[in-house]
Amino acid sequence: MKITRLTTYAVAPRWLFLRIxxxxxxxxWGEPGLEGRVRTVAAAVEELGELLIGADPLRIEAHWQLLTKGGFYRGGxxxxxxIGGIDQALWDIAGKVHGVPVHQLLGGPLRERVRVYSWIGGDRxxxxxxEAARKVEEGFTAVKMNASAQMRAIDTPQAVEEVIQRVTAVREALGPTRDVAIDFHGRVSTGxxxxLLPLLEPLQPMFVEEPILPENASRLASVVECTSIPIATGERLYSRWDFLPAMAAGIAVAQPDICHAGGISExxxxxxxxxxxxxxxxxxxxxxxxxxASSLQVDFAIPNLLIQEQSLGIHYNGAGSDLLDYLVDPTVFQYRDGWVDRPLGPGLGITIDTKAVESAARWAADHHTEWxxxxxxxxxxxxxxx
Known part of the structure; x- marks a missing residue:
């Protein structure tokens, strides 16, 4: 078996799909998208794909090593x-060739279902x-919210109180048997x-995400040490080498993105x-x-899973471009009481509606809609x- 072609499809709302x-x-199928830089990543896929034409798709690790280390300038x-999208697609091929889900190739499942959380928006x-009450009605047992809009380097007591009030309102809507995670989104200085963190402790968030910018990693340990709240980070870290200082600093939760951090392999x-x-x-x-789908395949094969983020109904998606729109069978992502069952189909466990993807890509190109x-x-x- 040989790779013959790599094709990318930029589709709404801000996604890039890859077909090998x-x-x-x-x-x-893989998803190499980088929000806000879709055309840039598509060009990188095209360049890297030149190394794969005519190659055996089942040599996944050899390809990962070549794509990540075959150039003088690496990472980022x-x-x-x-590479993340290419890697996902190669694992999808491998699962289909062997007739098993990818998690079987990763050592087999460790669990039968995975807990998922949902985003909530709102300014007031x-x-x-x-929004939190609505997610409870939908069956979710955990939500994530932004702590604030933009903040000054050292903000006022009123700004601090507004953060506490927002999280308190969500905690009261959820009750003590559900979880809220708080995303600082790198909007907050170390000071x-x-x-903020000690003031949020009575509300017992599941974690606080990206409390400071990743480039301020030298200050991360001081943030971890100032609070009992578990600290999470990682959406802007792209390899195990990037994660090493954060783990050494004492974070409790790692949040790599399978589209941005080298795919299933990494x-x-x-x-x-x-x-x-x-x-x-x-x-x-x-x-x-x-x-x-790629994230879930890893989730079912690793022992140290906490929870999985998912984007159904997230504010970025808008109308007509939600999580299920490009699937032949959307029931694979059917959530029950805040959990999703183990996918049993081969490869990534989903079937992409190719015609829907091609149509959406043509529409996006014609309307020049880029997030x-x-x-x-x-x-x-x-x-x-x-």
Whole structure:
């Protein structure tokens, strides 16, 4: 069997799908998208794909080593995202060739279902409380929310109180038997994080995500040490080498994104590394169905899973471009009481509706709809972290 073609499809809302074809008719799908940089990653996939044409798709590790180390300049979000999507598609092919789900090739399942959480939005206290109550009605047992909009480097007591009020409203809507995770989104300075975290402790969040920017990793240990709240990070870390300092700093939860951190091959290695630090995995995944399917395959094969992010109904998706729209059988992602069952189909366990993908890609190209990271500013005109 040989690889004959790699084809990318940019589709709404902000996703990039990859199809790898072989001369024996077995097709694999991956999701190499990098939000806001879809065309850039598509170009990287095309360049890297030149190394794979005519190669055996089942030599996954050899290809991963070549794609990650065959160039003088390595790593970073663009190249790691391109490799992540390629890696997912190669594992999809391998599972289909052997007639088993990918998690069987990773050593077999360790669990029969995976807990998932849902995003909630809303700016006002009442809005987030209502959103949390709606997710409870939908059966979710955990939600994640943004702590705040933009924050000053050292913000006012009122701004601090608004954060506490928002999280308190969600905690009251969820009750003590469900979980809330809080995303600081890198919007908070080290000083503000150290002020906010102890004040949030009585609300017992499941974790606080990205309390400071990843480039401020030298200060991460001081943030971990200032609070009893489990600290999570990792959506902007792209390899096990990137994660090593964060784990050494004492994080409790690692959040690699399977689309951005080298795919199934590297995420599984990050999980093994995390296990040696008593760190649990909550893979980042606000993206599409292939990303979620790939994440779940790893989730079922690793011992240190905490919970899985998923994007059904997330505010980025909008109308007509949600998680299930490109699947032949959307029931594979049917959630029951906040859990998703183990996928049993071969490969990634999903069947992509190729015609729907091709149609959506044509529409996106014709309408020039590309998502871009919002640019925020403080009241003095200086740029603020989004």
């Amino acid at each position: 074809d072989t001369d024996e008719g077995v097709t694999g 979000p663009v190249l790691s995202s391109a 206290v009442q809005d987030v409380a209502e 503000m994080a150290r002020r 995420i599984r290695r990050i999980a093994a590394q995390a296990e040696t630090y008593d760190v649990f995995m909550a893979p980042h995944c606000p993206l599409g169905p292939i990303a979620l 871009r990271t919002p640019v925020w500013h403080h009241e003095d005109g200086a740029q603020a972290e989004w």
